[in-house]
Amino acid sequence: MQNTKRRRFMIPLISLLTVAALLTGVALVGNSFRFDQRAVTIPGPEGDLAGVLTLPPEGAARGLVVMVHGDGPVEATQGGLYSPWFEGAADAGFATLSWSKPGVGGSEGDWLGQTMDDRAEEVSAAVDWAVAQDDVPTGTIVLWGASQAGWVIPKVARDREDIDGVVAVGTAINWLRQGRFNLLAELERDDATTQEQEAAIEESDRTRSLLERGASYEEYLSAAAGADTMTEARWGFVRRNFEADATADLVASASRPVPVLLMAGTKDRNVDVAETEETYRSIFGSTLTVTRVDGAHSLARPVMEDNDLAGLLTGTFWPRALFAPGVIDGYT
Structure with missing residues (x-):
């Protein structure tokens, strides 16, 4: 027995x-990808930045992609989720430089203390570092920027003569309009009642008024009615940046005929990609290429952002499948 x-x-x-x-x-x-990768340390305005340099596995790279993150405490590889982008660039013969935001993943500083100008200064410092390295291919330099980077990369392209191309992924034009668009899109997704919609809009308007008059965090807390209140550090970050608008910097960057690829998800609930496309077209004209995919804000398949379990499992076992069809191939 x-x-x-x-x-x-x-x-x-x-x-x-x-x-x-x-x-x-x-x-x-x-998670087996066609690239080689090594850790690098980049001197930044606030201290050293911990980064990675990704290279094609065979042959010399013919250029460099410099990645500019969106909002949040993003690590250099975004926990491995950037790997399909790294591979797409490597397949085209390009190296990729990416680093953890200040205060994240070994990088010094505090990203919540930054303005968009500070972020642009950081990107420019990383480009300067790359140009000074004998083993980093900088004959052609492309800026890749996602979401919040839409207020950063035009500043860099405006001020530098060595930027040869821009890839903009789900970028917005105006901070406040983007926030309102996102709020209304989320309310619609959640089938909010009229009363819930009115309460959410009233709360948003109240927060905007506080920002416009430079209210302290204590004032914000006493006026906040919602459950999702910001931390003091986040309030400071938003207060420094809520007036961001990319239009003037985009116009200034267009003085040089640098090709721009705008990649937009048709299911983006964070950014009004129709406004972004219209603005980019009016500024860049024939130097602009627009790629629309059936994807969410990150260009992931919509189910990946709507279902946390599906996104987690796919990101863990098969990151390439996160993205909507055609995203990485179009990028390459």
């Missing part, structure tokens, strides 16, 4: 081990 019981116990254990081995194998295959 003891042997029988042991065998009965071992069968499910063996099954679990088999499943674990299969999942491990899938994860290894799904």
